[in-house]
Amino acid sequence: MYDVGVIGCGVVGNRLAESFDDHERTTVWGACDVDESKLSAFAEKHDCEAFADHRDLIARDEVDVVYVGVPPVHHAAIVRDALESDKHVICEKPLAENPDEGQRMVELAAESEQATAVNLPFRYTPGFVAMRERIEAGEIGQPKRITLDFRFPRWPREWQDVDWLRTREQGGPLREVGTHFLFGVQEIFGPIERVSAEVTYSAPDRYEESIVGHFAVDDPRGTETGRGGNEVHGTIDLLTDHQQSEENSITVVGSQGSLSLLEWYRLVENRCGDDETVLNDARERTTLTLVDEFVAELDGEGGDLVSFAEANRVQRVVDAIFASDGTMRQIHDSA
Numbered sequence: 001m002y003d004v005g006v007i008g009c010g011v012v013g014n015r016l017a018e019s020f021d022d023h024e025r026t027t028v029w030g031a032c033d034v035d036e037s038k039l040s041a042f043a044e045k046h047d048c049e050a051f052a053d054h055r056d057l058i059a060r061d062e063v064d065v066v067y068v069g070v071p072p073v074h075h076a077a078i079v080r081d082a083l084e085s086d087k088h089v090i091c092e093k094p095l096a097e098n099p100d101e102g103q104r105m106v107e108l109a110a111e112s113e114q115a116t117a118v119n120l121p122f123r124y125t126p127g128f129v130a131m132r133e134r135i136e137a138g139e140i141g142q143p144k145r146i147t148l149d150f151r152f153p154r155w156p157r158e159w160q161d162v163d164w165l166r167t168r169e170q171g172g173p174l175r176e177v178g179t180h181f182l183f184g185v186q187e188i189f190g191p192i193e194r195v196s197a198e199v200t201y202s203a204p205d206r207y208e209e210s211i212v213g214h215f216a217v218d219d220p221r222g223t224e225t226g227r228g229g230n231e232v233h234g235t236i237d238l239l240t241d242h243q244q245s246e247e248n249s250i251t252v253v254g255s256q257g258s259l260s261l262l263e264w265y266r267l268v269e270n271r272c273g274d275d276e277t278v279l280n281d282a283r284e285r286t287t288l289t290l291v292d293e294f295v296a297e298l299d300g301e302g303g304d305l306v307s308f309a310e311a312n313r314v315q316r317v318v319d320a321i322f323a324s325d326g327t328m329r330q331i332h333d334s335a
Contacts, residue, residue, distance in 0.1 A: 002298060003029035005057045005087075007078055008069030009042035011159060012092065016067050016119070017046050019287040025295045026065070032057045054078050058085045065090065065294070071164045072175075073097040076105055079116075083108055088115040090294060093179050095311040097170060099319055102312035109308045115297045117305035120314075121286035122184045124293070124304075127267035130280050131252070131259050132188045140254030143189070143219055146234030148181050150174075151247040155207055155240045165207070172207035173240060175318055181250050183306075183314045184261075188252070189217040189232060191313060196328040197321045202241060211238040213321055236321070 030049040033039040043050040051057040066082040096102035165171035197213030213236035251260040267280035297303030
């Protein structure tokens with residue numbers, strides 16, 4: 001049995017805790033949060049020890065695994081403390097407050113003998129996995145375009161009860177939601193090579209209200225374009241504070257068809273066409289799959305985990321979008 005310390009008792013922290021409780025090899029031993037009411041409610045719900053300081057929780061010998069579910073600005077310090085105390089770590093995305101801090105975390109993880117992972121659930125989402133496998137099998141022909149569409153009538157969403165999601169420094173929909181879909185692009189096609197975007201913000205120091213952007217990947221399945229690679233181009237269209245319904249989607253258009261992932265899990269072939277077909281409509285608890293893969297890693301069986309390096313590569317893309325100012329920016333693997 002592996003005992004887990006949960007640092008961050010918000011909505012996602014509770015989701016992970018439920019999966020730790022439900023897995024036969026893990027249990028929530030302790031929790032930490034600076035919000036006393038959240039911490040008290042969490043500790044009562046999960047029947048675990050409560051700590052006001054993450055260092056006191058990490059210092060306990062009983063703790064085998066630390067889950068880090070606090071705002072990104074605190075990730076690096078907590079992960080460092082956990083790894084230095086020989087604890088295994090699951091960290092929320094984005095990995096850190098910026099890619100340079102994330103790179104230091106990548107290096108810490110590489111130097112450590114402890115297991116590390118980032119909670120980016122498309123790795124385990126059945127609809128997305130089917131999308132990736134069908135594209136790899138050539139079922140839509142040569143990929144020709146990727147579109148990422150995001151619509152948020154309000155930000156943060158009603159169930160998100162933390163103010164930091166409103167800030168430009170750590171929050172906003174691209175970091176909170178777009179990170180997952182940019183990770184998805186890289187799961188299917190490999191690294192995003194370059195980006196450009198026009199970004200406008202809801203207020204000074206507040207979240208973005210509009211992003212219209214472009215990106216490119218070098219897909220080995222394509223045909224030579226004459227520009228030195230097999231490029232597939234993509235677009236990002238994000239809008240907040242409007243009257244439309246919420247939408248989060250990725251569509252890949254190929255020479256012989258298209259695939260769209262809608263509502264995080266629903267895979268549709270040839271969306272809006274006469275032959276539109278729903279290929280997957282099943283939800284699964286990806287947090288439980290993450291816990292299962294993490295346990296496999298701890299047991300020496302090799303878990304399928306999203307590494308700190310993979311997560312930081314996505315963060316470099318996100319930061320390049322914000323820094324682009326309408327000009328094309330090349331994505332580099334390290335600062």
